[in-house]
Amino acid sequence: MPPAKTQRIDLRATPRQEALIQQAAAQTDRNVSEFILSSATMEAERVMTNRRWFTVDDATFERVMQVLDAPLTDTSRFERLWNRPSPFGTRIALSEDPEEA
Numbered sequence: 632m633p634p635a636k637t638q639r640i641d642l643r644a645t646p647r648q649e650a651l652i653q654q655a656a657a658q659t660d661r662n663v664s665e666f667i668l669s670s671a672t673m674e675a676e677r678v679m680t681n682r683r684w685f686t687v688d689d690a691t692f693e694r695v696m697q698v699l700d701a702p703l704t705d706t707s708r709f710e711r712l713w714n715r716p717s718p719f720g721t722r723i724a725l726s727e728d729p730e731e732a
Contacts, residue, residue, distance in 0.1 A: 640668075642667075652666060652667065
């Protein structure tokens with residue numbers, strides 16, 4: 632069961648904005664509240680996903696660093712992907728040394 636919606640968000644809109652939102656909500660078989668909440672939530676998630684800096688506590692930071700520093704257990708799938716022919720026809724050299732390309 633989803634959590635109860637207990638918070639209220641009020642906003643003001645122009646008559647044109649309200650009409651547009653009502654039409655879009657009707658087109659998606661949702662009421663205006665569901666439409667606005669869904670749209671705002673998706674935009675908020677997009678914004679937060681694109682953030683470059685996140686603040687975490689020390690314990691969380693340490694756990695993230697452990698995961699990043701841990702050796703990979705199996706890289707065979709990556710190796711197959713990297714070694715297959717490029718669909719673009721050009722291999723990208725990752726280093727200056729042509730022997731490593």
